[in-house]
Amino acid sequence: MAANIARMQGRMDALGVRFRPHVKTAKCLEVARRQVAAGARGLTVSTLKEAECFFAAGYGDILYAVAIAPPKFDHALRLAKAGVRLTVVVESVAAAERLSRHGRENGHVHTVLIEVDTDGHRSGIHPEAPALLDVAAALTVEGGGGARLSGVMTHAGSSYGLNTPEALTAMAEQERAGCVRAAERLRAAGHACPVVSVGSTPTALSARHLEGVTEVRAGVYVFFDLVMAGVGVCTVDDIALSVLCTVIGHRADTGWVITDGGWMAMSRDRGTQRQTKDYGYGLVAAADGTPIADLAFRDANQEHGVLHWTGAVGTDLEALFPIGTQLRILPNHACATAAQFDAYTVLPKDGGDLQRWGRFNGW
Amino acid sequence: MAANIARMQGRMDALGVRFRPHVKTAKCLEVARRQVAAGARGLTVSTLKEAECFFAAGYGDILYAVAIAPPKFDHALRLAKAGVRLTVVVESVAAAERLSRHGRENGHVHTVLIEVDTDGHRSGIHPEAPALLDVAAALTVEGGGGARLSGVMTHAGSSYGLNTPEALTAMAEQERAGCVRAAERLRAAGHACPVVSVGSTPTALSARHLEGVTEVRAGVYVFFDLVMAGVGVCTVDDIALSVLCTVIGHRADTGWVITDGGWMAMSRDRGTQRQTKDYGYGLVAAADGTPIADLAFRDANQEHGVLHWTGAVGTDLEALFPIGTQLRILPNHACATAAQFDAYTVLPKDGGDLQRWGRFNGW
Known part of the structure; x- marks a missing residue:
């Protein structure tokens, strides 16, 4: 930021x-x-x-x-x-x-x-x-x-x-x-x-x-956000807002990883839908921010994210992303995702403890 | 309700x-x-x-x-x-x-x-x-x-x-x-x-x-909401949640009526998109709840709604919906729209003054 x-x-x-x-x-x-x-x-x-x-x-x-x-x-x-x-x-x-x-x-x-x-x-x-x-x-x-x-x-x-x-x-x-x-x-x-x-x-x-x-x-x-990356005025690395969520389940038959971050956390914004690269409900990354290319955030319910594994068939998703694993999702549209929260958890530029910055919503 | x-x-x-x-x-x-x-x-x-x-x-x-x-x-x-x-x-x-x-x-x-x-x-x-x-x-x-x-x-x-x-x-x-x-x-x-x-x-x-x-x-x-009406388990009349917004502009050339109710008010939920009847960002009604069939809520920005006139060409939209006119929008998805607000303005069943019922969001 x-x-x-x-x-x-x-x-x-x-x-x-x-x-x-x-x-x-x-x-x-x-x-x-x-x-x-x-x-x-x-x-x-x-x-x-x-x-x-x-x-x-x-x-x-x-x-x-x-x-x-x-x-x-x-x-x-x-x-x-x-x-x-x-x-x-x-x-x-x-x-x-x-x-x-x-x-x-x-x-x-x-x-x-x-x-x-x-x-x-x-x-x-x-x-x-x-x-x-x-x-x-x-x-x-x-x-x-x-x-x-x-x-x-x-x-x-x-x-x-x-x-x-x-x-x-x-x-x-x-x-x-x-x-x-x-x-x-x-x-x-x-x-x-x-x-x-x-x-x-x-x-x-x-x-x-x-x-x-x-x-x-x-x-x-x-x-910045994925839409702006798609427009070409920033890179994915520039995106300073993300949602941290947790793996709560798997479906081996469909290759799904289920998280507790659904549309209530991400917003329903599908701004990349019409862009060259459609990120679904967001770009899935490891907790440290490293993108996970083979997990596509294809569907979302209120408090469930449904990530589709697009990598090798037969991969043991429970072993790769055990229950409790934290994932970081970069948003399509920062304005919409941020509005789902009443505060930011902030990583200080020069290190130190996480900070909490409030935000307001409504009219 | x-x-x-x-x-x-x-x-x-x-x-x-x-x-x-x-x-x-x-x-x-x-x-x-x-x-x-x-x-x-x-x-x-x-x-x-x-x-x-x-x-x-x-x-x-x-x-x-x-x-x-x-x-x-x-x-x-x-x-x-x-x-x-x-x-x-x-x-x-x-x-x-x-x-x-x-x-x-x-x-x-x-x-x-x-x-x-x-x-x-x-x-x-x-x-x-x-x-x-x-x-x-x-x-x-x-x-x-x-x-x-x-x-x-x-x-x-x-x-x-x-x-x-x-x-x-x-x-x-x-x-x-x-x-x-x-x-x-x-x-x-x-x-x-x-x-x-x-x-x-x-x-x-x-x-x-x-x-x-x-x-x-x-x-x-x-x-209830428009998605549930599309599923067939309620009628539009049963929908008990709406967003009241105000006309703030017009474009005669494109037949647009602009309101101050955008996706921040409606949410980005486009749940009726895959249904037989796609309501865009919601069903437009007069302030008293009477649907306006010829205004389609086709696009939304953060604080702007863009309603497309689908009625007779040449209609004087400024005369029909003057600046300041209030419109009531029924939502695609009640859970998502309600989450954009911290309270409901409630019409008591048996009449009387409007009430304010708080709600909470977040985790």
Whole structure:
């Protein structure tokens, strides 16, 4: 994890942009502390609960990177009034107008980024769409409006579906160029647009330059996972999160090794299913982290993992993996697996006793 | 939920068997209280943490229904010494021998069921396998052993893959007959075998008779879900668990409605993927529970749901589902979705204010 943090921050420093890590992956104060110590400035969150928890721990500059809807306006207001320098996101005239009205009615000016769609992945406004200027027009403090346009943000989430350096570099440039173009249109229309925020782990690590971008966001890089290894932005060795489980049974007839680590521990995320290498529910390794190529994690029940032996027929699995053997499973998707737990057991970088770092979940 | 509890208990009463609900689905004291009030006797758990939490709340008779391995022996012992009437499960000679030794070395006699495999689904010993008697022989208090054979248990998990009443009834009979046969072999070999425990929600609701069975276990029936509706043991109307989310955006070009309910809220469970009707990440309904046939929950990110409009082209989705609209999503798999939350918001059966019922997660 320490190496992953250093690598990402080093890359951002080299590209000359501010780095605002997405804390939705770890939801852990100890992790965020290390990201900030390495040079990160400000945090990105996926829920207002994360904003609340990180603010309570002293982090004041927070971007809530999911388009905000009216039921959350009051919560955002409470956080801002408590002292959070909170930035929220909109991607429609309707949301912008209602947010501005909400701010005005409550004597507050919300700080807002417009979400830009640079890859057709999910949400946001196309950089060339007329709606971009309409949304900006609705975010104004002139005439007593309660929301101020601070800039634009985008997330090229479709980068998760790529797996060559060329495609990743091209997607990073597409993400950058689209977001910068949206900012230029806004500025040409007379809007201040100081923030140009882009990012995903694959594009952040693949960008050649980030001209016009002021900050980058990325989350899963902190742990990495098998999906990211499949995309090609890390190796299996870089993966800093694993689930330790125990062998509880065998089936000689089917060649199965049964563990007490099922989908409740791994999550149901099958993110490598569409990749070149499908790891099932995770990559099986010995407790020391050495991958076991001949055990495939093919099926999972709530508290049972079903590992299929793919090695030599007739192998004595009870002798090779006796009842009680511990196995370490690397996850498909770190965000999903970590969310199944309320704490991390941490191996200190420089040795010493295992530590326990809490995390939080929920909304 | 109240109707689901009444239905299952009524069926068990009619079949003349003791019902031991599996509390892994809800992990909620308020839910268990209602199951017991309806007539359930004893609880089934999937983790020793559940045993701990339910014992702390006054439930003393607990079956830990996952084969136990040596790293958990001490925990089981602590629970037993604290007063839990804890039954554990083994399915190998190795585990039986080590458990017996552990009991002896700690002045305790573990109460044990042998897991029987009646459908090739996962773990357990085939009813006709010689190993059944070997495991039983290792579970003996004669000569100072520290484990006592209490009976047999099985779980016909492959019933989840069926979808006709005929196949379900046949599987229920296969589960019953296999487990009873294992008990008979044990008794013929001179072992007391008072407990014959079977169950899964589909087989429990499909059994014609349960001759020779002493208790049934089932869990997901308490909430039901889309997978169970696909299996055919409930209707969509019976589903008692849902996730309320909010519309946060639209894409007119692709016909998408974006919500703030992604896989973190629904879980990544895609249990209906292999069924006749694939519900994506869940069945979309209006806030009042009325299904919306033309919105398909096709994709999910961590905090984003992507609903695809499948109705008339050109429909004004912003007008039909304005920003801020609340939608209710019925889950594929209640166990997985509920585990993403630390509490339930409960609609009292007889009206009145919403209640909050906590649940627990983890190990």
